Amino acid sequence: MDSIIFDLDGTLWDSRETVVLAWNKAIEQNDKIDHTLTKQHLKETMGLQMHEIMQKLFPHLNAEVHKELIQSCGEIEGDFLSERGGILYENLEEVLKALSEKYELYIVSNCQEGYIEAFYAYHGLDKYFRDFENPGRTGLSKGENIKLLMKRNGLEAPVYVGDTAGDQKAAEDAGIPFVYAKYGFGDVEKYDYAIERFDELLEIF
Structure with a gap:
């Protein structure tokens, strides 16, 4: 193994408290929506790309409105996250520091452009990561983005944590x-390793 690639939401942090505030502010500015979102709504969309999230949360709206929402939610969310951050999982920075001394670390998340940058900006954790990728920048699936990042950085034996x-x-x-x-947020039946806490990565690797 030469590297570790991380998912972001539900793996490195929980940003729902901040994101739901940002998205509800965007919703208030849109006269086509008459309800607010909760953290549970966001949990049910974790792991999806933005267009899939819009289809799940607002199935009654058309693609044009979805596109408008993605834009407005992304802009407000980026500002909110840069100012407030999210909840990091326990011992996160200490574990990242220890892992980065042995392996190259990366992030691939199904987020919009600017989201990972906001995570870096508020929490100051970019020093531990070599590179990142997301569909907001490439338009690709998460699997394709992992392969893109692997090729770009010459990775031969990474693992993915999500x-x-x-x-x-x-x-x-x-x-x-x-x-x-x-x-984290999901239920997974098939995996090579499993951790109950983030710091258990140090026991595996």
């Missing part, structure tokens, strides 16, 4: 082992 069935499928599509973060 918390949803979509993460497991992405790792499988990329042909690399999957570490299931059981403390």
